[in-house]
Amino acid sequence: MEDDGKYKPVDHRQILLPLREAFEDLFSQTYSRKQNLTFLGHVQTCFRGKRWQDLLKLMDHVCKSALAKEVQDKSNAASLQEQWEVLASKLNQTQQQIRACETAMVFAFVEGTLAQAVRKGHWILLDEINLAAAETLECLSGLLEGTAGSLVLLDRGDTEPLVRHPDFRLFACMNPATDVGKRNLPLGLRNRFTELYIEELETEGDLRILVSDYLKCLNPHRNIISGIIRCWQNTMFSYDSL
Structure with a gap:
């Protein structure tokens, strides 16, 4: 992050x-x-x-x-x-x-990317947000505080906060806190997000869209995409059987 x-x-x-x-x-x-x-x-x-x-x-x-x-x-x-x-x-x-x-x-x-996004009004996506350090999550909590959220760059020695641009948007994603090392977000921060639960992709049609889009720069043959999907399905089936 x-x-x-x-x-x-x-x-x-x-x-x-x-x-x-x-x-x-x-x-x-x-x-x-x-x-x-x-x-x-x-x-x-x-x-x-x-x-x-x-x-x-x-x-x-x-x-x-x-x-x-x-x-x-x-x-x-x-x-x-x-x-x-x-x-x-x-x-x-x-x-x-x-x-x-x-x-x-x-x-x-x-x-950093976050500070620039806050200042310029960009959109930013934070992946695996629940793995962030407690200090980082505390910083994000203040940034998302109402309509007047701000960010203070303590490492630069600032005393005045960096005011959040009105066009700034923060998105975050995380896996469920069921695996080893994963944890839930603090409720105080979690409640500041609009939360959407996305089911794991399982149908071949959805998987084909995902693989095709991810590898579109390589322009893979349809048979290669099908092979990747079968490999993933066999791997997941073997994992679930353990």
């Missing part, structure tokens, strides 16, 4: 990717994206070409211009000004990290 992030050795690309994404998002809120497609294309070209210094200069120039710019939408001016100030601070920190990368290995906090 993916954690919510950890400190890892990073290169220029890992450092600059979240900054570039934040820059483009804020740029589109402040300026017309349609009228600046050439400029945004230049930003992406610098990033793909690993022209890090050119990329930093572009973002720094726009950032300074935005801070000095009088926003026409007065109702949104204060919010945009504050966001550009935050971005300017992040840009300054990133420039220092880039300089440090040139002389030594740099470690930075890299968000």
Whole structure:
């Protein structure tokens, strides 16, 4: 199960990717994206070409211009000004990290899949959730608390919670807690899910759909799929007879 992030050795690309994404998002809120497609294309070209210094200069120039710019939408001016100030601070920190990368290995906090999904509003599936550590389950419980659930990245030293995006969705699956080493979810967490019980696939038609879809990249012959199904059925029959 993916954690919510950890400190890892990073290169220029890992450092600059979240900054570039934040820059483009804020740029589109402040300026017309349609009228600046050439400029945004230049930003992406610098990033793909690993022209890090050119990329930093572009973002720094726009950032300074935005801070000095009088926003026409007065109702949104204060919010945009504050966001550009935050971005300017992040840009300054990133420039220092880039300089440090040139002389030594740099470690930075890299968000895990769960943290990114919470922040960006993605959907995420957690497999075998009942095998997760108790601390992880406690973290998930807080994340699913009502409509105001959040996640605190303690490993990064955050004190402010990462607010759950309204589009974020969490799915989880687990086998029944009947096998050795399996356990039920704590009721406090289990009650936060809509629970569906899926019967084990047994009919040949259902098994054929599953195998065909799983191996579709190999384009297996129908006889091979039938052989896999017979093998599974014989194995399960032998197991149940023990």
